[in-house]
Amino acid sequence: MSIRFRLFFLFTLFAGTTLALGYFAYDSFANFREQRHQLDMSYAIAYEINDINVLKPGNEVHRLQSYRARLAPERRMEEFSNLIEAVNEGNPRVLRERYQIFQRNEREFQRFTRDELDFLEKRLMYYGTLSLVILAFGFGFLQWFVHRAVIRPVDDLSRKMVDFLHDRYTYQFSVPSSDEIGHMQATFNSLAQRVITNMEQLKTLDQAKSEFLSIASHELRTPLTSIKGSLSLMRSGVVGKLNEMADNLITIAENETDRLIRLINDILDLAKIEARKLPLHQDWRSFNELTKVTLESLVGLAQQAEVQLAVEAMPPIDAYIDGDRVQQVLTNLLSNAIKFSPKGASVMVSCEINDRHELYIAVKDQGRGIAPEDQDAIFQKFRQATNSKNPLVKGTGLGLAIARALVEQHGGIIGVKSTPGEGSTFYFTLPEWRYGLPKVQEAAAS
């Protein structure tokens, strides 16, 4: 049965009972007033004609007649009329007789009415009290009903929804009741069921993706390992001296294999980062040390490109990072900067605290700069700024996409500021950092 109907039924019952009791109380009260009025009048008449000698024809009788019209019940009116008639007739014997009857009757009426009034008073009090009690109980019952039928199930549902939100699946309502709340619970059940089904599908998909990643990385790397191994053995001369042409061909094959390996590693890295399969091993690392190591690893490339690497003054800073991953970011940015710089230019690394209290690392080059319309595209997969003629510029087009994914995984942002023709500044931020050990203590410790 629906709550709407039950509430309507209860309200009607409640209102009906209260109305009926109210009507009875009103009726008793009206009756009470009338009886009391008659009693008062009876006393007044008795007071006015306290002696038979008062009853004289003329004015006196005329005044008494004003009472007559309002006397009830009828019998009393008749008797009063008889009395007045006797006064007008002037027969003393009849008058006395009538007067005695009238007085006796009035006394009788007064006694009876006093009893009646007592009874009515009690009844009024009884109805009044009963109305109050029913009112109180009725409201209590209504509140209990609303609480039980509406508020409690709604609370329960909201608790289950919160549980659901926190990945605790206690959502099932075993037997949903057949009212409005029951419909809601049943709907919630179906909804939850669908969400769980979808989640399971997603989990399966996710698992399939992980499996694909691990199979792909194994299946792609294994043959490359053999190819690379064979080539380097051949080139090392253990299987016999090669002639110059063969040596050149082997070198080409080896370089291209290296490039393929780098590409595969980049693609798999990016896929893993995007699938969140690459957990960060975060730790407090000296950022200055990290920069130094990164720069050292790029000295060869810089010399090849005839580019100077320089570090602007850096405060001693520790950052809470995955050292290897941030080094990868820095390497990608720096090697890009080197590759896109003209001969004799310099690449500058700086590190400061920005106004949002984040670690702000910038790599500034003196290259051709990047057109505004390319500035977003270069952070996407397989995208490089258009038509570069530099032979050193051969990358997978994934470096910046990987850098962005890694920086974002650390909770930072990455971006570029560039004016075409004036070079570019690539920057990224790291939110968790602190001032490292001062140089003196570092020296003492080491």
Place this chain on the structure above:
Amino acid sequence: MRILLAEDDPNISVIAKLSLEKIGGFDVTVVNNGESALSEALTQKYDLILLDEMMPKMNGLSVCREYKSQCAQPKPIIFLSAKSQESDIREFSDNGIGFIPKPFDPTKISGQIMALLQGPAA
């Protein structure tokens, strides 16, 4: 010096055997699964055992544990593996004398083996 090489990928085992024989001058026997690796190792004909971690029938670590439990004087064991997480590396160095990451450079593998044989102090 005789080396037992357990490696399931035939290409890689050819390369490793060639490199170890030509560059390192070792005498190399190749097996291609965990069970044969274990039975060969138990013959005690070898001075060093190179175990790939991922092999059919029995993985490298199980071969190593089994071998050590059945043999009174086990020979030194070096693992070859593409696994590079710290927990894996720790397990390799706890069970054997060391670990060579895959993919390895065939021109350097003999040197790596010699360095591991001379111990961590060297």
